[in-house]
Amino acid sequence: MKSVRRPTVKLVLRKSKQRANGEAPVYLRITANRKSRFTATGVYVAPKLWNATKEQIRSSHEIAPALNERLRALRIEAETAALEAISAEQVKEVIAGTGGSLTDYFQRFIDQLEAGGQLWERKKYTTTRNKLTDCLGASLAWDELDRAALVRFERYLREVCENNPNTTRKELSRLGRVVKQAVRDGLVRPDQDPFLIYEKPKGNKPERRKLSLEEIETLRRAVLPEDSWLARARDAFCFAFYAGGMRFGDLASLKVENIFDGRVAYRMMKTGTPVSVPLPPPAQAIAERYAATAKERDGFLFPFLKAGEDADPVRHRRRINSQNVQANKNLKKAAEIAGVDSEGLSFHVARHSFADYARQKSGDLYAVSKTLGHTSLQVTQQYLRSFDNDAVDKLAANLWDK
Numbered sequence: 001m002k003s004v005r006r007p008t009v010k011l012v013l014r015k016s017k018q019r020a021n022g023e024a025p026v027y028l029r030i031t032a033n034r035k036s037r038f039t040a041t042g043v044y045v046a047p048k049l050w051n052a053t054k055e056q057i058r059s060s061h062e063i064a065p066a067l068n069e070r071l072r073a074l075r076i077e078a079e080t081a082a083l084e085a086i087s088a089e090q091v092k093e094v095i096a097g098t099g100g101s102l103t104d105y106f107q108r109f110i111d112q113l114e115a116g117g118q119l120w121e122r123k124k125y126t127t128t129r130n131k132l133t134d135c136l137g138a139s140l141a142w143d144e145l146d147r148a149a150l151v152r153f154e155r156y157l158r159e160v161c162e163n164n165p166n167t168t169r170k171e172l173s174r175l176g177r178v179v180k181q182a183v184r185d186g187l188v189r190p191d192q193d194p195f196l197i198y199e200k201p202k203g204n205k206p207e208r209r210k211l212s213l214e215e216i217e218t219l220r221r222a223v224l225p226e227d228s229w230l231a232r233a234r235d236a237f238c239f240a241f242y243a244g245g246m247r248f249g250d251l252a253s254l255k256v257e258n259i260f261d262g263r264v265a266y267r268m269m270k271t272g273t274p275v276s277v278p279l280p281p282p283a284q285a286i287a288e289r290y291a292a293t294a295k296e297r298d299g300f301l302f303p304f305l306k307a308g309e310d311a312d313p314v315r316h317r318r319r320i321n322s323q324n325v326q327a328n329k330n331l332k333k334a335a336e337i338a339g340v341d342s343e344g345l346s347f348h349v350a351r352h353s354f355a356d357y358a359r360q361k362s363g364d365l366y367a368v369s370k371t372l373g374h375t376s377l378q379v380t381q382q383y384l385r386s387f388d389n390d391a392v393d394k395l396a397a398n399l400w401d402k
Helices: 064-084 088-096 102-115 119-136 147-159 165-184 213-221 229-242 248-253 281-291 313-338 348-362 365-372 378-383 385-400
Strands: 008-013 024-032 035-045 263-267 274-278
Touching (some): 008 064, 119 165, 213 229, 229 248, 274 385, 348 385
């Protein structure tokens, strides 16, 4: 019977990760089945002071006894774990613990997003984590995320994933947010944050498509087949514009009870921010028309979701995504019939269009920010918190009261 070979452990100096001061990190190399895994020890030493044969720091180092004792303890821990493990990965998991791995912490960060109902954010951060592990390895220690690793990850995003500059910057920004949270949690020292010595690539200024108020009105008044998906997409788009630039997910999830006293009130799915916006007459007319048949849809104002599809958060988000794709296609067809340029047209254009129109019409950036549900202008928000509704009401009056 063939005996099982247990993982072997060796202390090695990784000169490829040498710091600017000339010191390189000491790692535990765990090998099993011809596969090796590395885990950081947190010890750095100049290459000339490392004895590769004895796997220890030379006595000429000023605190060699203390550092060697630390390395010896870590090696004993790894070799003890190797007695029960059959793979290098298992040994690494034992000695890293749940808090010692960046990969594990990243997953807990994602789990917290899901627990908080931020499913869209969870999806984006999961994508970032997957790209990171594809590039740097499935089990990544905190010490392995240095400036060189960030440069390598940036190159991977651009060349392998073929991400544009804006997407590359966003992926790196999400990773940076995870690192900063780890610093706040005490898992990473502030001076160990690699983003302090790394500059994220600059993004390109996006070209946002928007419609003028005249184009919105042309689209709203266009004659379309009654009760068709073209008309429904057009009506929902116009409502999103007049309701302060609603996102499609919020629009699709809107129920009749969210409309009252001539306004729409809801909580944004993306940020959890509560929003309450007065509705001008065109939006009220659209809401009244669709409210008449809302009972058939379990109270959903617009016919994008079916009864019960908001019960499961994951299914809810998937359904919204699929409906958004189809609604965008119908919106483009409706715009072509109306004689409005359909190039780049999507439901999110309603948000861009409202923001631009509101800014030009009112000049009140704070009110525009509140209507859109943004969380910027933090100081202004805190100072004028009691005036939030008044600011939104005044903005609406300026926009629609003729």
